[in-house]
Amino acid sequence: MFSNRLFNILVPIISVLLGLVSGAIIMLIFGYNPIAGFSALWNGAFGDAYFFGETIRQVTPYILSGLAVAFALRSGLLNIGVEGQVFMGWLASVWIGISFDLPMILHLPLAILAAAIAGAFWGFIPGLLKAKLGVHEVIVTIMMNYIALYLSNSIVRNLLSDGADRTENVAETASLQSTWLAEMTFYSRIHYGFIVALLMALVMWFIINRTTTGFELRSVGFNQHASKYAGMNVSKNIILAMVISGAFAGLAGAMEGLGTFGFMSIKSGFTNIGFDGIAVALLGANTAFGVILAAFLFGILKIGALNMPTAAGVPTELVEIIIALIIFFVASSYMIRWVILRFKKEGK
């Protein structure tokens, strides 16, 4: 008999494999060579140090946005607003990054902290509305995404620049970029942020699994009535869950603002870091370690895909289809479970 644990590991792996196989079939149908396509994908992600550096760069915000979604889900809340919280974090980190002149030991932590607080605040509002008035968090967070997008555009144009499309670069004392890492990876945009991301995964694991706060959050997530009966403050826990989730999301924004780009520009639409975070959390079964693995997979697919048109002539869009298929198969994990059980029964 499969243990539950093994099952939980097996299902995402099979989902990924099925996604890849379906991707190969689609490539075949459209007349591309799947072997050439996938090896181009692989080389695009790991082919040399530059590609590897870019992959890590992409994985970093995915880990954080995945943690944000996973943390809220463990507390029974669906935070669709990670995207907006990323914007607020990005904005806050750049704002601090360009406005102060401080030694690095103060400036960098301050900029990162500001991002976390800004994201947390953007999570606090829907949390408060849910806790006090019972407004569903999905509706509020979707709306908050648009507010964040246009608010940050407006602030970048009118407050942080003189009508320009982007801010100036953040001071070096607030930057996560590293010449050493860049040189090692043929000038990829890899930065120190991945250390922050891994650290935060540890933080999430610790809060959820080891603290009384995590116990309360999970309890409220499963059963509000029993939690209230047991003396927990349900409203406080709902707000807290959204605040911590928002803080993770804000940090994902800081990775872009202080690391990858070093500035913030006007955006015509969403970055998708937050929305992809939903898929990352889902694929990672809402656990910290699972999120790291899932973020790697998504990063590899995203970066590796850039190499597919040039090296194998496969359009990038196809990779989007493969990612979509993987998510589809994870979401239908019930189906995979059922098939596995079926096979087992016949094997007996």
Next chain:
Amino acid sequence: MDYVIEMLKIRKEFPGIVANDNINLQVKKGEIHALLGENGAGKSTLMNVLFGLYQPERGEIRVRGEKVNITDPNVANAQGIGMVHQHFMLVDTFTVTENIVLGSEPKKAGTVNLKHAEEQVRELSERYGLNVDPKAKIRDISVGMQQRVEILKTLYRGAEILIFDEPTAVLTPQEIKELIDIMQSLVKEGKSIILITHKLKEIMEVCDRCTVIRKGQGIGTVDVSKTNPTELASLMVGRDVSFSTEKTKADPKEAYLSIRDLRVKDVRGVEMVKGLNLEVRAGEIVGIAGVDGNGQSELIEAITGLRRTESGNIRLHDKEITNMTPRKVTQSGVSHIPQDRHKFGLVLDFPIGENMVLQSYHQKPYSKKGVMNFKNIYQKAKDLIAEYDVRTPDAYTPARALSGGNQQKAIIGREVDRSPDLIIAAQPTRGLDVGAIEFIHKKLIEERDKGRAVLLLSFELDEIMNLSDRIAVMFDGQIIADVQPEKTNEQELGLLMAGNSTEKAGGQ
């Protein structure tokens, strides 16, 4: 012998547990056959095997003498086996007929043709005295009627053998009587019935024979006419069971809980507790008798801090606890066994071990400076599981996987272990079998003898009469009578519960 159903030497395993082992069940044509066992004994598993939801590891099933392989519920249906589920499977917004034909809708030129089906439903309903209106919407009819729709569903599909899964659990006494009549008329028409239950009274009343299961083992089959409730109970539990719990006379001391002029509104803003006065002393069990909906739930929620009071005060040992948070009330020495154990008592997705510290997780030794100590938590959980005989594979099993009786034992273990001054037990034995009921009653009396105050809320008069040292009758948000169980009877209590004052009731 003319058996319509034979299940021989059935064995069904689940990971880590043998749910059914060596069980034989032989049902004769035209009889009502009871399947008796404690919660978690394996009755439902056995019926799910018969209904094709589970495949047995060993054993064979014969229908009308022929060996059959029931691989899924469709096969069972084709064999004429129908199941009336405990939790109804009905679409609220559909009519009775629509629900009955669901899945095998009669079609005419691509559209559903209900006319003919309606006639059939009406005819079936009349033949068995079910009195169901085929055109009524499910949401507009009572629970008892809904159950009849479930019965009609199986009959419409041509069932000859009907399985009733604890059918009386959701019914009022009047509805139970009517259901019994229906079962008897079904049998008269040549149907056979398997009745899953743990209520001995019902078995004695309607069943012809009874098969007993204990801890997954088939114990045997007895003729109901040649047995009695005491024998059945001891067969089911495996030892002698006493129905009325032994207890010494109460020795009440000073008042622990005193409630003055309490007023509480419900969710809709309607006043449900209207100036209530109540006192519970140390070392006594006070039972609140009353018809559901007279403010009992609101009273208990107000005491435990789950609902705000409008006015009045609640004192615990001279300490005011009115409108305190649930945690403060708990820490003042109140334990609460909630009415709805799934909604309030447990986080079903948590391991049973972690449910044991649901209120005390933030205290030492279960956590220190906000960090949980799972080693201590599970150590405590294992002790409580052993002490309160909670049957579970281990402490890490989700609470959801336990049977109702074992979930309740876990809650009682948790609540009593905190050594509270006051225990509030709201319907502590609802839906449990005699073994578990006996255990819980014993525990409550033990706590009383240790000098604790016990406030018992129950809608079962037997339980109130049996356990209470004093009965407070609640009607329309007030305590309207305070009677001694020795000096009253069910009739008088019934009158009081309907709102007649003591003098009137006594005068009759």
